[in-house]
Amino acid sequence: xxxxxxxxxxxxxxxxxxxxxxxxxxxxxxxxxxxxxxxxxxxxxxxxxxxxxxxxxxxxxxxxxxxxxxxxxxxxxxxxxxxxxxxxxxxxxxxxxxxxxxxxxxxxxxxxxxxxxxxxxxxxxxxxxxxxxxxxxxxxxxxxxxxxxxxxxxxxxxxxxxxxxxxxxxxxxxxxxxxxxxxxxxxxxxxxxxxxxxxxxxxxxxxxxxxxxxxxxxxxxxxxxxxxxxxxxxxxxxxxxxxxxxxxxxxxxxxxxxxxxxxxxxxxxxxxxxxxxxxxxxxxxxxxxxxxxxxxxxxxxxxxxxxxxxxxxxxxxxxxxxxxxxxxxxxxxxxxx
Amino acid sequence: xxxxxxxxxxxxxxxxxxxxxxxxxxxxxxxxxxxxxxxxxxxxxxxxxxxxxxxxxxxxxxxxxxxxxxxxxxxxxxxxxxxxxxxxxxxxxxxxxxxxxxxxxxxxxxxxxxxxxxxxxxxxxxxxxxxxxxxxxxxxxxxxxxxxxxxxxxxxxxxxxxxxxxxxxxxxxxxxxxxxxxxxxxxxxxxxxxxxxxxxxxxxxxxxxxxxxxxxxxxxxxxxxxxxxxxxxxxxxxxxxxxxxxxxxxxxxxxxxxxxxxxxxxxxxxxxxxxxxxxxxxxxxxxxxxxxxxxxxxxxxxxxxxxxxxxxxxxxxxxxxxxxxxxxxxxxxxxxx
Numbered sequence: 001x002x003x004x005x006x007x008x009x010x011x012x013x014x015x016x017x018x019x020x021x022x023x024x025x026x027x028x029x030x031x032x033x034x035x036x037x038x039x040x041x042x043x044x045x046x047x048x049x050x051x052x053x054x055x056x057x058x059x060x061x062x063x064x065x066x067x068x069x070x071x072x073x074x075x076x077x078x079x080x081x082x083x084x085x086x087x088x089x090x091x092x093x094x095x096x097x098x099x100x101x102x103x104x105x106x107x108x109x110x111x112x113x114x115x116x117x118x119x120x121x122x123x124x125x126x127x128x129x130x131x132x133x134x135x136x137x138x139x140x141x142x143x144x145x146x147x148x149x150x151x152x153x154x155x156x157x158x159x160x161x162x163x164x165x166x167x168x169x170x171x172x173x174x175x176x177x178x179x180x181x182x183x184x185x186x187x188x189x190x191x192x193x194x195x196x197x198x199x200x201x202x203x204x205x206x207x208x209x210x211x212x213x214x215x216x217x218x219x220x221x222x223x224x225x226x227x228x229x230x231x232x233x234x235x236x237x238x239x240x241x242x243x244x245x246x247x248x249x250x251x252x253x254x255x256x257x258x259x260x261x262x263x264x265x266x267x268x269x270x271x272x273x274x275x276x277x278x279x280x281x282x283x284x285x286x287x288x289x290x291x292x293x294x295x296x297x298x299x300x301x302x303x304x305x306x307x308x309x310x311x312x313x314x315x316x317x318x319x320x321x322x323x324x325x326x327x328x329x330x331x332x333x334x335x336x337x
Numbered sequence: 338x339x340x341x342x343x344x345x346x347x348x349x350x351x352x353x354x355x356x357x358x359x360x361x362x363x364x365x366x367x368x369x370x371x372x373x374x375x376x377x378x379x380x381x382x383x384x385x386x387x388x389x390x391x392x393x394x395x396x397x398x399x400x401x402x403x404x405x406x407x408x409x410x411x412x413x414x415x416x417x418x419x420x421x422x423x424x425x426x427x428x429x430x431x432x433x434x435x436x437x438x439x440x441x442x443x444x445x446x447x448x449x450x451x452x453x454x455x456x457x458x459x460x461x462x463x464x465x466x467x468x469x470x471x472x473x474x475x476x477x478x479x480x481x482x483x484x485x486x487x488x489x490x491x492x493x494x495x496x497x498x499x500x501x502x503x504x505x506x507x508x509x510x511x512x513x514x515x516x517x518x519x520x521x522x523x524x525x526x527x528x529x530x531x532x533x534x535x536x537x538x539x540x541x542x543x544x545x546x547x548x549x550x551x552x553x554x555x556x557x558x559x560x561x562x563x564x565x566x567x568x569x570x571x572x573x574x575x576x577x578x579x580x581x582x583x584x585x586x587x588x589x590x591x592x593x594x595x596x597x598x599x600x601x602x603x604x605x606x607x608x609x610x611x612x613x614x615x616x617x618x619x620x621x622x623x624x625x626x627x628x629x630x631x632x633x634x635x636x637x638x639x640x641x642x643x644x645x646x647x648x649x650x651x652x653x654x655x656x657x658x659x660x661x662x663x664x665x666x667x668x669x670x671x672x673x674x
Contacts, residue, residue: 017516035603036515039643055623075419082414082422082437100419149493156486161518162503178373179354181498266372286392306376 001025001074001101002061004084007275008105010203014044021057023064023073032060058084062091074101103280110272110280111294117318119204120274120296123160124316124327127199127206130154131330134197138214138337140189144169144182147195155199164198164205164277175211175310178267178302190215192309198277205277207298208328209314212335224261224303224311225334231255231301232313232332235269235283239299239317239324245287252301264303272297273316295319296327338362338411338438339398341421344612345442347540351381358394360401360410369397395421399428411438440617447609447617448631454655456541457611457633460497461653461664464536464543467491468667471534475551475674477526481506481519484532492536501535501542501614512548512647515604515639527552529646535614542614544635545665546651549672561598561640561648562671568592568638569650569669572606572620576636576654576661582624589638601640609634610653632656633664 003009003022010016013029017040020033032053033041041050053060065071073092075085077100089098112120134151148167155163170180172191180194187193193214198207211228213221231252238251249269256262268284273296281289283297291297300314316327340346340359347353350366354377357370369390370378378387390397402408410429412422414437426435449457471488485504492500507517509528517531524530530551535544548565550558568589575588586606593599605621610633618626620634628634634656639649653664 016518038603039641040514040516077419077423078421080419082412082417082419083439084415085419086414102420145493145496145498149490152493152499153486153490156482156489159482159521161482162489162500166499177377179377181353184496266375304376 001104002080002088002098003076003105005076005079005105008079008109011105011109011275013048015041016044017041020053021061023061030064032057032064056087058087058091061088062093065092065096068095070095070097072097072099074099074104076101076103076105078103106280109274111292112274112296112318113294116204116274117294117296119202120206120316120318121327123199123201123204123206124208125329126155126158126160126201127197127208128329130158130199131195131197131208131210134195135210135212135335135337138187138193138212140187140214142187144171144174144185148182151195151197160199160201161203162200164200164207168194168196168209170194170310173307173309176304176306176308178304178310178312187214190217192221192311194310194312196312196314203275205273205275206328207273207277207314207316208330209300209312210330210332210335211311211313212337214337217334217336221309221311222334223259224305227256227259227261228301228303228311228313229332229334231265232299232315235299235301236315236317236324236326239291239297239319241291241293241319241321243291245281245283245289245291246285248283248291248299249285249287252299256301256303261303264305265301266304267302270298270300291319293319293321338441339417339425339435340413340442342413342416342442345416345446348442348446348612350385352378353381354378357390358398360398367401369394369401393424395424395428398425399430402429402433405432407432407434409434409436411436411441413438413440413442415440443617446611448629449611449633449655450631453541453611454631454633456539457543457653457655458664460536460538460541460543461545462666463492463495463497463538464534464545465666467495467536468532468534468545468547471532472547472549472672472674475524475530475549477524477551479524481508481511481522485519488532488534497536497538498540499537501537501544505531505533505546507531507647510644510646513641513643513645515641515647515649524551527554529558529648531647531649533649533651540612542610542612543665544610544614544651544653545667546637546649547667547669547672548648548650549674551674553673554671558646558648559671560596561642564593564596564598565638565640565648565650566669566671568602569636569652572636572638573652573654573661573663576628576634576656578628578630578656578658580628582618582620582626582628583622585620585628585636586622586624589636593638593640598640601642602638603641604639607635607637628656630656630658
């Protein structure tokens with residue numbers, strides 16, 4: 001199996017470089033990487049053959065197979081580009097058959113073992129603590145990017161390797177954009193604030209969102225927040241090993257429909273979380289696969305009213321055999337600061 | 338032409354979301370994106386048709402072409418995965434021919450116009466200022482990740498949207514890893530320090546490296562640094578429109594060979610820089626393409642002695658018609674703090 005995704009080769013072999021290719025076979029594991037990473041690879045891995053890559057990656061892989069017998073080499077069609085496949089096929093010659101194998105490593109990654117869950121628990125706790133402190137920064141006049149800067153500084157200062165994604169700090173009507181990027185906008189009194197942050201700690205990602213009002217919330221905003229909070233509770237409640245992902249999504253959507261707010265819920269309910277911030281399983285309509293022990297997912301319903309504002313509440317949930325565990329911490333009620 | 342790379346669709350259409358697909362045709366431009374991004378897309382773009390994507394991206398694109406006549410649609414084989422191509426081909430049906438077109442948008446992106454160069458100048462100046470201040474943080478006892486945290490905090494505080502890549506802060510023998518990730522290691526007196534940082538400002542990347550010693554440098558380290566500094570000067574000197582990229586790489590390598598240090602120069606001399614931190618042209622062996630006005634590249638030779646330490650000096654260079662411009666600022670001499 002040819003592995004071309006840096007996250008997957010870290011998972012399998014511990015190598016943290018971001019250029020190269022890993023081949024896993026019955027006869028051993030081989031890592032191809034270039035001069036920037038060979039010394040690092042030797043230090044980070046063990047029981048792996050490291051082949052310094054001189055020319056292109058395709059020619060390094062081709063050289064390796066040249067002169068050997070007939071073999072079949074798996075590759076992930078979701079990771080390998082059309083150009084990469086053509087280049088490798090050309091170099092390896094006709095005796096090597098490249099076979100598409102969908103998401104094999106991803107499937108292994110989706111089922112976290114207890115040590116991985118332990119790391120994710122720590123990452124989630126760190127994100128929760130940073131969220132708690134970030135709420136204290138919310139004073140009228142502060143700018144979105146100032147809050148984002150402080151959040152990401154704290155991630156580093158507290159031992160994380162950085163943000164798992166671009167931190168979202170959205171004030172007022174900008175909170176209606178689910179993926180708002182921080183701008184120079186200053187916070188005004190009584191505005192909605194959406195904070196969505198995740199930290200990478202020991203390679204594992206966390207992801208948490210809270211929505212607050214600095215000042216007082218209108219009756220309308222309180223009702224929206226109540227609806228989202230209930231939708232999130234219903235979705236978390238429905239989460240269990242053996243449950244289809246689409247059922248968890250439906251649980252959130254049903255509550256919002258009861259408030260006639262479902263049409264403002266413009267994204268899916270959640271996603272898998274691990275070494276990457278977006279993994280399988282996806283908690284969305286049409287996802288018939290079932291949750292299984294070792295999955296870690298986000299539950300993050302929201303409502304977004306264009307021109308007015310948005311509300312999202314997000315926590316990370318680990319699925320164990322017969323029970324679930326919410327990894328993130330912190331009050332979900334509408335906080336009026 | 339089907340565009341699936343977020344950086345390229347920002348370049349062409351101004352949309353900053355990271356999920357969707359753009360189709361550019363003689364008859365107009367169409368953006369497919371999901372519910373998280375549709376409101377944002379309407380605000381960020383103009384004269385573009387936005388089609389909210391319900392199911393998969395492939396089925397949205399397929400629906401669009403269904404019932405139309407015979408058409409040819411270009412795609413970039415370096416951006417589209419094998420799985421994406423199969424899914425789109427299946428949905429669009431036999432009347433649509435998908436044609437591989439290599440790096441078409443990338444070629445446009447490689448030739449920056451004066452406004453883009455202006456933005457890159459600002460990003461480079463910002464990175465240079467942050468580098469200058471970061472050097473003041475280097476006191477015995479400070480940890481690598483503390484310095485990285487402060488650097489990335491300053492990026493945000495000064496208006497950047499964040500680091501263009503994971504900031505490299507490497508002390509002592511860790512400086513021998515060209516892509517070292519910051520750890521908890523504390524700085525000791527007389528150790529080498531490599532700082533490699535880049536900030537994204539108004540979407541454009543910068544990239545600068547300096548190597549210093551906190552205390553006094555050994556004669557050996559001074560000689561290495563002199564060699565790298567001269568290699569960088571020679572490479573910058575050789576940079577000009579019409580020159581082959583491999584010649585710039587050779588200019589740096591030749592100087593290091595004169596010091597018998599070329600075998601410690603384990604990577605290429607530089608890379609294109611722009612909306613992405615690694616773009617074409619690559620300044621490496623075997624790169625026969627010529628530099629042209631509008632290219633912005635890094636020049637970053639180094640020597641890395643395993644178990645001892647490494648040295649790298651990096652600046653960003655814009656190629657104009659008949660002249661070149663170094664965008665980054667700051668002394669390149671070995672600073673002994």
